[in-house]
Amino acid sequence: MTKLDGAVVLVTGANGGLGKEFVAQAVERGAAKVYATARTPQEWDDTRVVPLVLDVTDQASVRAAAEAAADVTVLINNAGIWTDASLLNKDLASARAIFETNFWGQLAVTNEFASALKQGSGALVNVLSVVSWLAVADAYSATKAAMWSATNAQRLAFAGDDVQVMGLHLGYTDTPLAAGIDVDKNDPADVVTAAYNGLEAGEIEVLADQISRQVKAGLSGPVGALYPQLG
Template sequence: MAVFDAVLVTGANGGLGTQFVQQALDRGAHTVYATARTPREWSDPRIVPLALDVTDSASIAAAAAAAPDVTLLVNNAGGANGATVLNDNPALRALFDVNFFGPLAVAGAFAPALAANGGGALLNVLSVLSWIGVGDGYSATKAALWSATNTQRAALADQGTLVTALHLGYTDTPMTAGLDVPKNDPIEIVRRAYDGVAAGVFEVLADDLSVQVKAGLSGPIEALYPQLGARERHR
């Protein structure tokens, strides 16, 4: 089977999610499962709306049973709620449920189908904030998923499943609507992500910012966090 034969996208109602659905069709998908807590209607008969709450185990199991032919799973669903890591709090735990435990549970539920369908691929939508903690609780959830993605990549290799991580900076989606910053075009980000999957690469750095920040991980930590240098100067 080709990796784009049957694609399942979590968080399909959002800005990136909609592009993941549409561009999968452009790449020849015969079925795209467009999932969300409250699925929307789509005009293309190849798109199958499917209810999926990534924080609910019963919902995940039902979706896996309804989509046994999946060859590419796009773990795109996520959220931001302003949670902080400075103390243990319900908002932070809720964010980890959506951004970390949810994607892990979805991947685990669909891994047998991917194996049965020739291995296929898993695409985890991460962030440049996986590598830099300026996003507070959000950064922590994406850093955790980055680490887990590395583990998934090794664990699923024997069944022939490609695990690709997508890293990107601010992108023009509903999540960033209130931010007055330069933003990526979702069309271009998804194109690069799918190009990476098609090429069999393990990691897609979808914009210059992601390239720069990852390169900075090998340098002094003060280069990524200038405020640390300011602290030293005030000693």
């Protein structure tokens, strides 16, 4: 299990709805320092929060951030984008682009910070989604499914280094990413609370809402049960 009291936390995508909550609640739980990263970091009204430039799609930026924040003990891979990219287009450029952020970017960040996490017997949190298991969002779903598989691979790779690897799954949440979707949404504060509670309890997977629990449970059933539109 990982205690946030005294931890040094780094949050990617810290300017977004979930990112801001990850930063704020880490401070509330006693983190000694929180690196709040983004392509263009915002200012924070707390000396424990350190704005840091990080573009997860730029290897030089990732490496520079890892050098500047070599004391990190908890890494929150929260950065991500949503587009209407499709895997079914002849031109796959838009699909490749979303993978650059949601998959390859997350792997690059983790790999650069791996040494710090191992030295501090730290923790890695990957923000995934219910669509890790449900292909309703086309290319976006594919990025999350790939990252779910990668999270399992990371968990095995870090097992001998006393690094806790946790996957966080959630449905629609009231963040800028889901601003244009007219459905009931989670409160970001509730999602982050569930994530940090799970982290401090030693969990390796947190299902933050009912839809995530329902879909995960359905994976053992027929594929058609997950996709009623197949008739």
